[in-house]
Amino acid sequence: MTYQTDGGPENGTGFGSRLKRSRENAGLTIDEVSQRLKTPARIITALEADDWSILGAPIFIRGQLRSYARLLGEPMPEAVEEAVAPQSEAVKLVSHTHTPRYRRLAEQAGRRAIYIVLTVTLVAPVWMATRSHLSGSLAPAQSLDLPLQAVDADGTTPAPSSPSAAERQPLVASMAALPERRETATAALTLRLHGDTWVEVFARDGSLIEKGLLISGQVRSYDAQRVGRVLLGNSSAVEVQNAGKHVDLAPFSQANVARFTLSSDGSLAPVAH
Template sequence: MTSDPVGLQLKRAREQKGLSDSEVAQAQHLRPAVIQAIEAGEYGQVDSELFLKGYVRAYARQVGLDDNKIIADLDRELEPLRQKREQEVEANPLVDIERRRRRKRRLARVVLLLSVAALAGYLVFAFVLPESDMTAPAESTEAPVTEESPEVDSEQAVASEEPSTLASQVPAMPVVEEPEAPQPEAEIVEEPATDPVMDSAADDSVPVAPIETGSVAAPATESVIQAPSEPVAVTETGRLQISFRADCWVQVSDADGERLVNSLQRDGDRIDVSGDTPFRVVIGAVSAVDSIRFQNEPVDMGDFRVVNNRSEFTLAN
């Protein structure tokens, strides 16, 4: 069963209560033209759907209707208007600019993560790999020492066998001095035995050079670590304070579009919010605002445009 339009339901209930549209408008601090537009179903004259629902809910309560049922009926009537407004928002160039800003923020986060990963890879390459390279030469220098020792022994054995062989080949000359002749040759053969030892001692000092090289390269690595990888964006924070002397719908959004306030304020209420500026502020009933302070400084509402007792403006540092 299709119910009557919301405006007709409100008008019928108002007439049963014996109230005029001016009395309803005065109770809500609105102009009578706004109440007349609601009753006529001309919802486009109210800029914000949020404030329209607030006006209709307060109207329904004032004339004794179920405000939840009235709001449900209003949602069905607003669907075509809502689609039209979404199309207008998509065509707005400011929406495209905001999308680009968000895309740039996401790109900056990705670049920062990649920079951190690259820095971690550089630290592994600069500190972990040199330590493994320094241990490898130490093991390779010890191996030749053990391999050269058998060669030295074989040369000494050959040198010791040469005198006996010569002696056996000359039996007819019993000269005593001939066995002594190989002694200088044995000394000559034994001299290379000491050279590998000296070479191995020289080779043992080879690992020292990479250690010193690593200690010298450390300051250069520290300078790379201390270098900034990505500039950090600095945002400005603002503070907004509003006090009210009557019922008023208020909406406050920060620079990222996040809504800090989106509710109906009563007489004597006060909001105090902080966030990234600029702030986008929508006041549903300017006459209900007692005072506005931004960054602890008073704000003159006369500097902003007011239409149907409603004002929408931006506050920035």
């Protein structure tokens, strides 16, 4: 589909024709503009021809036109701004990673049951082996180093005296506390929106996780082990965190559009064009 403004490209009065004339007057080639904007030459050609069909969503078109017009010092006509303005009604996003409430409750109950079983399995044998100290029936321990018995003058052995209190050593049983169980949170890829942004998130198998226009102020989180590829329009308005760490989008951005892949070890890499 070809979009036309200010009369269309046929009579040379479209905004794309104005950009082309400005480029030629400035003595720039398409390849030179492509290098300055870090944008493929076919995108520059499509902008000059008012052919927006290969550029995708309106928010991408607006970003490309603004960057090109700013380079050449051309103001954006109001008609063009309106033509590429995003829809006022946000696209309804359907989450494919929602977990029903009953399932979350069942998983929590299962984890608690496992914890109780493990606790009983570890503590019961120790308690059984040391339960005698609870009844207070432990006999005092006596030293094995017994003194030599004295012999009277008539050859008889006197009755042994009872051990002193200092010689009695109580038997004490100690049981170390079990280590605390902590669950490790799943690594997550989080998007925080500070402006309206077009988002496309794909799984490692190529299936679509989420696609649509997110509104400023929204937050989205995804399982990093599942995400394979991400595309962010208006990337300057997106704050990305991977496993709780801030991600710099500059290495993955061109013309305010970020594209990157997420590997199994959690590292990010740019998408090859």
